[in-house]
Amino acid sequence: MDKIKNNALVKKIGFNRVILIGVLILMYLLFGALCVALGRASFFTMNRIYSALNYAYFLGFLALGVTFVIATGGIDFSVGPVMFCAALIAGYSLNTHGVPLAACLLIAIVVGTVFGIINGILVAYLDMPSFITSMASMMLAKGVGSVFTKTQSVSWPQLADANGWYRNLVKITSGTTIIPTGLFIFIVAAIICAIILNKTKAGRYILCLGSNKEAVRLSGVDVRKWEALAYILCGMLAGMAAIFYVGAYTTVQPGLGDTFNNEAIASCVMGGTSMSGGIASIGGTFIGVLIISILQEGILAMGFQKDYQYVITGIIVLVAVWADIRSRQRRN
């Protein structure tokens, strides 16, 4: 065991993340075996992988954002509905008001950012508890989205339609070859987030204030600004997630999206981001997102209802948070 821990490559990636990658591979194989056992079609196809990736992109953007917020010691329960709200408002503008597509993609990001600003002000500047505040803004997002579209669902254009090019952001199909552009963008986004978190002033202060806000404030740092920034980044990333959601699935319904919060949070805590703040890992979140995506794809492939996924996600969060608390208790 220690030998593995001391291996140079393992050390570089991090032992916990190596275990996570192991879990990811095991899960993939397990679902393959279960599909065979249940007499379902093979799980080991490229289609399944692309389908899982479709899920991973938007969830990934959500989870990257939530990682910043959890790093401050807070939580954001509004990301899923905010993503839907952004997709609804942008899509409705596109379909009904004929706003150019590029502008609509920007609108999606702006809507997400606005919600991020609201959460940021309420939590960082008005000292409100983040979990209840973000639940309130979850309600706002659901309501605003559905009021804006008059409770209609919105379908974004298909690839073949005039305004369909945005779907190339998710994948480009030419003949039989498929280029998963979304994967590249997701990886680039994760790298940028990792750089922000670990190499910039913003990331440094976000992590430090998550660990001990008052000490950072007494060092002469404007902690409110940096804490609010985490929520704003999170909202912005939720807006981007909206683009990848419609890029993969095109249709959005009002009043939904809260289940994605849970999956985004699950991805983060699984990846080693601590609910009590101060410790966060973008790499861990990345792998966590892939695990949740494989999980949902596997449940689909076995012909089970999505409800199993809710139950399993709930259990994952419980176990991950419990493990985090245990490991901290042991350290002290």
Added chain:
Amino acid sequence: MADNKKKSNALASNPIVKAIGGQRLIVICVIIALFAFFCIKSPAFRQYSTILSILDYSYYISFMAIGVTLALITGGNDLSIGTGMVCYALVGGFFVTKLGMPVAVGMLIVVIMGAIMGVLNGILVAILNLPPFIATLSTMMIARGLGSLLTGGLSITWPQASTADGWFRNIFKITVGDTKLPLGFLWVLILIFVMTIFLNKTKPGRYIIAIGSNKEATRLSGVNVVKWHMLAYIICGIFTGLAGIAYAATFQAIAPGTGAGLELDAIAGAIIGGTSMTGGSGSIVGTLLGVFVMSMLKTGLPFIGLQANWQQIITGLVLIAAVFIDVIRTRKR
């Protein structure tokens, strides 16, 4: 400025104001103002049936809110109540309509499921020391999935009032002659009374407040804090079960996967009523008043042309306002 302060101090020390509590008095005024506002804006609102539907909404929210008040007093929270309530009502209804069990058994199942969920939340929070909001968020997800899985993803309709098995709907609204009487309100009042006594006059109630005020000090006083902390969540679960029955009796069809967000109506009600998010203080009577603000809004908004989607926005805004007031109030101390 000083004069105003003196005046407000004089008001605050008035015996009647003191007995009811300043915040509760304000909430009563808000309820009256809201009622007057809707009456003026909409002629259709000025009907007996409107009062009935305000009360209809208030039952299930009240039960949840009473339960969650206890969780809030311990300094915790329970986000699983909304989804949980619908899940228990679904499963209970499934046993009644699909498996042909008597309605009474179905109702019992609803309450027992609530209690089981309460035990689970209690274990997670009190024994394993998980943060309450994340623990109950997880059980909320589990409840959401379980509800649909156990009922095969189908909507459930509990027996209608007109059928023989529909007697349970009379528990909340009984028709005497031509008038419908809101019997449920009586049960709410009785439970409010019982829970007020429980909270202020019994040992478990006292210890629940003490835990919310300072858990470690309570533990060092030789109180079994784990047990009483758990009890708060178990009672919360049982009341959520009762809310499930009220929900089943009030609404026709219950769809799986719904209920998320209803917990916020209850939590907002409790906080409006003066229960603090930081634990240690709370009032069951205040919670009831807060719930009336929520159910008044839920009933009244459609009358002025704001449909369900607006209600979500209003719930969000009211919640933000209530929590903000709580934050200010806590900071003052």
Added chain:
Amino acid sequence: MGEVILTMKGIDKSFPGVHALDHVDLEIRKGEVLALMGENGAGKSTLMKVLTGIYKKDEGTITYEGKEVEFENPRAAQAAGVVIVHQELNMMSHLTVAQNIFIGREIMKGKLIDDAKMNEEAKKLFQKLNIDINPTEKMGNLTVGKQQMCEIAKAISHDAKVIIFDEPSAALTEAEIEELFKIIRDLRDKGMGIVYISHRMDEIKVITDRVTVMRDGTYVGTLITKDSTKDDIINMMVGRVIYEDPKTKSNVAPDAPVVLKVEHLNAGKMVRDVSFELHKGEILGFSGLMGAGRTETARALFGADKKDSGDIYINGKKVEINSPEDAVKNGIGYLSEDRKRYGCVVGKTVAENTTMASLENFMSGLFINKKKEEESAWKYVDALKTKTPTVDTEVVNLSGGNQQKVVIAKWLVRDCEILIFDEPTRGIDVGAKSEIYTLMNELVAQGKSIIMISSEMTEVLRMSDRIIVMCEGRKTGEIDIAEATQENIMHMATQRN
């Protein structure tokens, strides 16, 4: 000399990586106050926690009233008559005084709690102790001193035979301490065995009969208080003689310019019309009892708390300080009394803490230059002789003295001209203490100016060039070191209105 009521013999207790108690002995006698002394981390609190059943001992025996006992939990200890008045107040601020006193053993009338009866009993209890507290008042509305009295009332209401006071005076005013001592003497005369844990040598001399000293988890010895001197006790505690020579004259040049001037500072109840000047190269001591408003003055000056009014001048120029950010921009650094909460981010590394206040100087474009950051951190680790394996070590792993050095480094990197040291050596062991003193002297020699808040008289007399004394939020005196004596400082510190 009273008969022995409780004996602890050969008590051993280990935590992972720490041998907290190494075969410790303790003897408590009836009608006697026993002082339990030792440096921080000597194991006093652990020993008392073993006694009252909060911790389980690994080895050893406890004999109480002639029988060997092992209390399962604090409640069992209480029931047997062994109670502890904790250092941190253990109160439920939302409950009333009477409800607090009877928590866990409420008086019942049938199934319901009889609050009226409880209020009555609490009243009787207070009468017995000669304390004037309303039992129906919410605990949170009382002053800290009154809360402490309630704790004591709660303790003796258990029919206690042995009472342990764990640093009871830490948060009390002079008058309240007097009241506390009166109660303790009264209890002693009633034949109770009392253990008094405190760091304050003066109190030990006044109130205790015997002193048991612990060091590094071991039993060192027991002295009769009236037959021993302070030095005897200190020598046992630290195992060596320490020299704490008072400074005899100010080291500041008479013409040294004023770097900081505070005029009519007001902030809440604890800072009332405070004015003073700080000269270049000066250590300005702030003396006073607990709760005199010194920390509050420093926090208001630093912008950490809102101030109501007052002007601040730096190098003769008026400045607006409304947040720590403003203060730091004006060259003020603040070292809090509570390092773990307000000083450093203990979960982060030495390097990250060192550059916390001046990160903009370690940027290469958008990114933090980690190499530059680590170089700077190493520079200060070497300069301040901070004991840490690397600069990547999390601060939580360092000792108190070394944590303090990391905080000092933070402000030195920022190049602060004015440093506020709030209880600079609290919780720091004797060796590291003198290192901090040397460091402070070096800093003023380099032309920095220091405000030092300290509750230790010896520290104030040893370090300060000039001393400001506060009492109940007001400045009650200002005195040059040449004229300062313990007596005149204490006189000003107790000069109430």
